[in-house]
Amino acid sequence: MGAASLEQSLSHVTLAAFFPQDQTKPPAAPSIGDLGFPEAQTKPDPLAQARLDKRTHMLKIHQRLGLITTVPLIATVITGGMAGGHQTSSTSRDLHAALGSVTAGLYLTTAYYSVFAPKVAGATTRGPIRLHKTLAWIHGPGMILTPVLGAMAFEQKSRGEKVHGIASAHGAVAIVTAGAYGLAIAAVSFKF
Amino acid sequence: MRNKLALSLFFALAALVCAADQQWVLQESTLSYHVSHPLHQTEGVSHAARGKGVCHDGQCDFLIAAPVKSFDSGDSNRDLHMLQATHGAQFPLVSVRAKLPESALTSPSIHLDLEIQFAGQTVQYKQIPFQVTTQGSASRISGTIPATLADFKIDPPSLLSIAVKNEIPVRVDMTWRPQ
Numbered sequence: 001m002g003a004a005s006l007e008q009s010l011s012h013v014t015l016a017a018f019f020p021q022d023q024t025k026p027p028a029a030p031s032i033g034d035l036g037f038p039e040a041q042t043k044p045d046p047l048a049q050a051r052l053d054k055r056t057h058m059l060k061i062h063q064r065l066g067l068i069t070t071v072p073l074i075a076t077v078i079t080g081g082m083a084g085g086h087q088t089s090s091t092s093r094d095l096h097a098a099l100g101s102v103t104a105g106l107y108l109t110t111a112y113y114s115v116f117a118p119k120v121a122g123a124t125t126r127g128p129i130r131l132h133k134t135l136a137w138i139h140g141p142g143m144i145l146t147p148v149l150g151a152m153a154f155e156q157k158s159r160g161e162k163v164h165g166i167a168s169a170h171g172a173v174a175i176v177t178a179g180a181y182g183l184a185i186a187a188v189s190f191k192f
Numbered sequence: 193m194r195n196k197l198a199l200s201l202f203f204a205l206a207a208l209v210c211a212a213d214q215q216w217v218l219q220e221s222t223l224s225y226h227v228s229h230p231l232h233q234t235e236g237v238s239h240a241a242r243g244k245g246v247c248h249d250g251q252c253d254f255l256i257a258a259p260v261k262s263f264d265s266g267d268s269n270r271d272l273h274m275l276q277a278t279h280g281a282q283f284p285l286v287s288v289r290a291k292l293p294e295s296a297l298t299s300p301s302i303h304l305d306l307e308i309q310f311a312g313q314t315v316q317y318k319q320i321p322f323q324v325t326t327q328g329s330a331s332r333i334s335g336t337i338p339a340t341l342a343d344f345k346i347d348p349p350s351l352l353s354i355a356v357k358n359e360i361p362v363r364v365d366m367t368w369r370p371q
Contacts, residue, residue, distance in 0.1 A: 029253035030244040032287060037242065041259045041284060048281035056276040059269075067352065120272055127267030188269070189352055190231055 051118045062113035066185065069106040076100045077178050084153070084163065084171060093154060100150055107143045107181075111136075128187045135184040142177025149173055214294065215371040216254070218243030219330060222365040223258055225339070228357040236263035236274060245368060247294045256366065257287035260310075277349050278311040286310040288337075288364075297331055300324055306337065311344040322364075330369040337362040 032042060076099040083096035114136075125133060152167035163170070221241040227234040240262035245254040260280035265271055275281065289307040296302040303319040322335035340358045341348050348355040 028246075029289075030246055030255040032255070032257055032285065034244050035242040035255070035257055037257070037259070037285070044284065045281045049276075049279060052272065052276035052281055056273060059273075063351075064353075123268055123272060125268050127265075127269070129267055129269035132269075 051120065055118045055120065058113045058117040062110055062117070065106060065110040065113065069103060069110055070182075070185070072099050072103040072106065073178055073181065076103050077174065080171065080174060084157075090158070093157060097150065097154055100147055104143055104147045111140065131187040132184050135180045135187065138180035139177050139184060142173055142180060146170065146174045146177050214245075214247040214252075216243075216245030216247070216252075216331075216368045217371045218256060219367045219369045221256070221258075221367070222363075223263075224363045225263065225360050226363070227360055229351055230354055231351060234265050234267075234270065236265040236271070238262040238264070241366070243366065243368070250294045252292050252294050252297070254290045254292070255287065257285045259284055260286055273349055277346055278344070280311075283310070283312045297324065298326065302333075304335075308337070308339070311346055313344045315339075315343045327367070330367050332365070332367045334363075334365040337364060 076096060079092060079096040079099055082092040149167050149170035152165075153163045153170045156163050156167055218241060220239070221243070222237060222239055223241055224235050224237040227236070238258045241256050241258035243254065243256035245252050247253075260278055261271070261275050261284070263271065263274065265274070287309045289309075290304045292302060292304055300323065302322050302324055304322055306317040306320055308315050308317065317337055317339075320335060320337055322333050325332040325334075339360050339362050341356075341360055342358055348358060350356065
């Protein structure tokens with residue numbers, strides 16, 4: 001090998017060392033893959049989305065029915081004042097009982113849409129929704145107990161008896177139930 | 193031969209100068225969206241964003257992304273509704289791309305053209321003002337993106353049959369450091 005060709009070879013080696021191909025290219029703009037998110041956080045999950053959609057749909061119905069239920073609930077509480085005394089007529093008792101039945105029916109339907117809405121795995125309950133859910137442990141049993149006690153009181157009054165025994169707790173249980181129900185709505189409607 | 197070696201050295205140095213690209217990494221961040229309802233003012237906050245910036249030939253490309261479900265409003269039920277309304281399981285990340293001149297990183301204020309991918313939509317926001325504060329080698333960039341629900345074709349969620357406002361301004365506060 002002559003001196004000239006050695007010189008040429010050396011210069012090629014030098015240039016090749018300093019100009020590797022990927023260094024002459026401008027670096028690519030960053031991509032999501034560069035950020036190092038775990039795959040679980042970046043992968044679309046159509047099934048999870050479908051569950052969320054169904055959950056929201058059911059909870060929207062729960063919200064609407066819950067608000068609608070307040071109308072017969074308030075009417076039942078108001079007519080309750082006219083159904084329990086000595087001077088009450090059977091008509092006012094019938095009206096109160098009918099409104100109470102509508103309230104209980106709507107309430108149970110409302111509860112169904114909450115209880116059977118799909119649950120989201122790993123989601124913990126935080127914030128005002130906790131109070132909303134906790135209060136269900138008061139108004140839920142109350143909404144079952146109130147009509148039962150009301151029916152007992154209704155029977156006793158219909159027989160011309162004074163309301164007595166456990167049936168006499170109907171009014172108090174109803175007030176606590178209605179109060180817990182109103183508070184449950186307020187808990188998720190207003191910022192305290 | 194000396195001339196050729198000198199020439200080789202010159203090109204090598206030139207290549208090194210050109211290849212001196214600056215890379216930035218997102219050190220910490222706070223992203224928060226604001227939702228207005230007559231009965232509620234809500235902030236959803238995420239500190240889970242990750243980001244990278246690459247500067248070459250005086251031009252920088254930045255990318256920031258955060259999992260949609262990392263936004264916390266303090267109410268798990270509201271967060272799940274947000275995740276549903278924004279199709280967060282189908283499109284789990286919100287990402288923001290920005291291009292800017294490298295010199296802008298040392299300016300006290302910059303106007304950025306942003307491309308945001310969120311809820312399956314890609315939306316451009318032009319000339320959004322941001323403040324830049326330099327803290328040692330790090331740069332803190334903060335500003336507010338005037339996002340709306342309509343931009344991303346999101347049906348406004350409602351409470352008591354009253355929909356939230358269309359405007360959901362997103363406050364961005366990021367600290368970047370060179371890599």
